[in-house]
Amino acid sequence: MAYVVTENCIKCKYTDCVDVCPVDCFHEGPNFLVIDPDECIDCTLCAAECPAEAILAEDDVPGDQQSFIALNAEMSKVWPIISERREPPPDADDWNGTPGKRNRLER
Template identity: 60%
Template sequence: MTHVVTENCIKCKYMDCVEVCPVDCFYVGENMLVIHPDECIDCGVCVPECPAEAIFPDTDTALDSHWLELNRKFAGLWPNTVAKGEPPSDADAWNGMPNKFAEHFNPEPGEG
């Protein structure tokens, strides 16, 4: 089992979760984070740290299965990050906005 980062992280990217991860399994894109599913130990300490409430166990029945595949794919392409960075200045405005993936997901890597 693993945890996955989902749509609400897009354009929020608060990164509080990165600081508490004991195995450094977060990878950073231009406007969101992902979790490497083969590195996550399913401890769940990142879940309550996410202000955007964008991290879920992959077993969550309400979770769209494409998020696990997206996390796996981009964890292999984006740099690992082990320190909390600054969220975008407009992160709070994007928090909770629906349907961000189709129009706002950016596949470009961020700075690790």
Template identity: 65%
Template structure:
């Protein structure tokens, strides 16, 4: 499966959802997650994300391993999003800031 990681938090560009053939993205207030039971590893979303937040499960950057379980857990709670919406207003300022996980709104 693929996994959404730290750099999506407070950016949420949502370009990724437009290309997903199986609607596996679920939306929270300031983050998206991928449902591992739906993802078919097509990899289309990886290059769509302008901030490089999506990785194959086995390639998640060091320190971001908790995002694997987090995607699975939050996908069960959050609704599906299948069309792109505007990025969060301060997305540019948050891009690349490390360790945004404490800011995640659940």
């Protein structure tokens, strides 16, 4: 079981999670992060660090977020690894908790 970045990360893209990942399994897209399920060691450290509470264990991903399991796997093969924390977008706090952001995902 891997951890999964879900919808609330879209346009927030806080990178606090990246700092604590011992295996560098995060990948960065234009406005979203994903976790490589083949590299994730299920250490749970990232979930606690996410200010947007967007990281969940695969078994805990709600039904309406299930597509993010495949999205993480797909985009982790395309997007570059991110291994150091960066400043979030200036409007990240405004987007945190906003529902229905799926259509704002940039690939």
